Amino acid sequence: MKESISAVVAVIEHNGTVLVGRKRAEPNHVFDGAWHIPGGKVERDETDEQALLREMNEETGLTISVRRFLGTRTDTTSGAVVRWHLCSPVSGEAGAGSDLEELRFVPRTSVRDVCDPKAVALWPNEVTAYLNPPK
Numbered sequence: 001m002k003e004s005i006s007a008v009v010a011v012i013e014h015n016g017t018v019l020v021g022r023k024r025a026e027p028n029h030v031f032d033g034a035w036h037i038p039g040g041k042v043e044r045d046e047t048d049e050q051a052l053l054r055e056m057n058e059e060t061g062l063t064i065s066v067r068r069f070l071g072t073r074t075d076t077t078s079g080a081v082v083r084w085h086l087c088s089p090v091s092g093e094a095g096a097g098s099d100l101e102e103l104r105f106v107p108r109t110s111v112r113d114v115c116d117p118k119a120v121a122l123w124p125n126e127v128t129a130y131l132n133p134p135k
Contacts, residue, residue: 005080008051009039010087011127012064017105018131019060019094020114024101034116038100039082048083059100062092071126084127109133 012019018037025033040055042048049066056064070084096103106114111131123131 005078006042007039007080007082008042008048008055009037009082009084010052010056010064010066011037011070011084011130012056012060012062012087012089013108014089014105016108018108018111019062019089019103019105020111021059021096021100022102024099026099031116031119033101034119035114036116036119037111039084040098048085052085052087055098056087057092059096059098060092060103061095061097063090064088065090070130071124073122073124075122082122084124086130 020035021038022035023031023033038056038059040051040059042051043054046054052066053064056062064087067086067088070086072081072083074081094103094105108131112120112128120128
């Protein structure tokens with residue numbers, strides 16, 4: 001039986017802005033060269049919080065705190081179960097690492113416009129609602 005892939009995404013919010021990253025343009029990378037909200041795979045025997053702390057340190061150079069769970073979405077193509085969490089930066093200097101080429105904080109209500117439509121299509125409803133609250 002094939003083991004399912006588990007992943008986490010960190011919506012890192014700071015002063016009304018959210019951190020987005022652009023993937024390195026390399027063949028076979030998910031979102032090759034596209035802007036998205038950073039995340040990564042959960043390793044065996046790792047909790048979501050441990051995975052978020054490790055992945056965000058590798059990808060962004062930031063130490064974060066996990067504030068709360070936002071929602072889950074299963075990618076119908078890969079079967080990956082992706083859990084989204086609202087986080088805050090605690091320390092460190094934001095800088096692209098791991099498989100990212102660039103990072104920037106954008107206004108919370110502009111994240112949808114900055115991120116690649118393929119990435120936005122994978123957001124759970126709770127994330128869409130959080131990033132685009134009713135006016």
